[in-house]
Amino acid sequence: MAVKVLVVDDSSFFRRRVSEIINADPRLEVVGNAVNGKEAVEMTKRLQPDVITMDIEMPVMDGITAVREIMQAAPTPILMFSSLTHEGAKATLDALDAGALDFLPKKFEDIARNREEAVGLLQKRVNELSRKRVFMRRPLRTAASAQAAASATGRDTARPLSSARPAATATRQPVRTAPAKTPVRFKASGKKYQLVAIGTSTGGPVALQKVLTKLPANFPYPIVLIQHMPATFTAAFASRLNNLCKIGVKEAEDGDVLKPGMAYLAPGGKQMMVDGRAGSSRLRILDGGDRMNYKPCVDVTFGSAAKVYHDKVLSMVLTGMGADGREGARMLKSNGSTVWAQDEESCVVYGMPQAVAKAGISTEDLPLDRIAERILVEVGLA
Template structure:
């Protein structure tokens, strides 16, 4: 049975274009269109689509408000279309916090190198979301204030996330006693909310540097790092070339680039390089993981979170071969069980942990629990 899709955009041209792309796939069916957020909320309740594609800027009711209404009244997987600008990044992050699960650039030429590739990617994203159950967003618990020594922005925002379908059958109950120097987290679809859920629970005195690899455009990573920094007790920043790693600081790989590690300082130093044209992901989890395997080796805890594809599997394999600990998010709490499934099916990860349990497990394993 085809996945039912509702297309929402104030531009009749864009509605028609997206609808044509969707209906080209036999596994997808457009069951309705809406020109503003208010119409989208009404049709979502009437038509019960399995996926909604949503514009952000619309008359009557904007896309972010529509997402909040839909998630409150009839939770549905929502794919946002956004512009690759600073304002577009902020609005997209707001939409993800409101309950949207994924986003794509509105200009298709920004999605891929050619038309056919862009069409296939959009269809793939819709199908991936259409296979997931969605639950009502839940409000976060309060976040401890950041120490006064932090100079970055501390403007708070609300955290909204998807409640996992089930709890894991065997949650982590005790630490292994292993010593670590570095925490790595790689993710893609569903990652912004997942990272927020984890990082906001880490204490300001978390003992290790943290490297974050999130598939995200270059226009988005500065805004995302700033947002996380304002929410978290730890410091979060977009990584820059030459950054000396510090305990209790998370470094977000910049979009469109690759983040690697090299020797320098107490924990190592970040090296940012241009992404090769033939690389599917910029940043790429495999590249950062592989680089870490040569520097921190077995004293690394690496976590693979929700995301499409298998990025991170080969880098995690290299880490495991030098003695590192690899964890994966469990299927029930993933938006898309692709990347975690890849490391789990390959026998690389030693634990599959629900998103709600991940921060506690990390803290305990790192010797802070």
């Protein structure tokens, strides 16, 4: 069955252009077109699409407001289209905060060398996001459904609901339910670190925000961040994180000295390398390179960190499409450093973390909402 897509844009030309690209993929089918956010909300409830492509600036109801309403009424994977400007970056980050999963620039030539590449990229993004719909619309597991599942499998999987009272039997005895599963308690490995490195792509802005906002101002190590993102977006994203976090966050500049309690975001369109020696290292910001698929590239930064810090790097690969980070993580591990990966269910796209996990490089696969906790335990702050 084809992936159902709802296209939302106030421009008839852009709606037609996007619809043609999507319908050209036999795995995809445009089931509706909306001209503003209000129509998008109504059509989402009625058509139940698997993925929505959404413009930001529209009459009647803008895209950000529409994303919020859709996420409350009928959570659906949403791909935003935005302009590659500073204001466009801020609006796109607001849309991601509201619940959108990914974004692409409206000018396809900004992300691809030719039409064929642009078409393939849009189709791939929509197909990848459609896989997340299963997790986004997973029904709540009630006590009754859990008991039915237990009967079918022969295992007791029931969990009490905080808002529901357990039913009584004919003899007025309460129904016994299994206790809630206790979260795994993390233990520090005892390793010593001097740098934290995090690489991510699709879904990364929200993931990084969730992790970094939980770190204290006295975090003992510098942090390098590699997020696949256009050049006009990284400064706005770093500023946003700096305003939200207790640690400092900045867009990395050539010559930056790595300091504890500071996070350095690789600038879009460039490559970020760690240079010098452990304890007194600096960042080098280099040209992106015509042959490089990713600018910035996780492999480049991870590989340079491995050469400088050897076994003193705590690294992790978060949500993202593709396999960037796998070879850099392999270098880190071969030097004795620690590599973690985000788990499948909490990823927007389980590509980059899967590549690291499948290669046997990561030692732990962690849900996004517990990564900060795990970091704090590992570095001795929890």
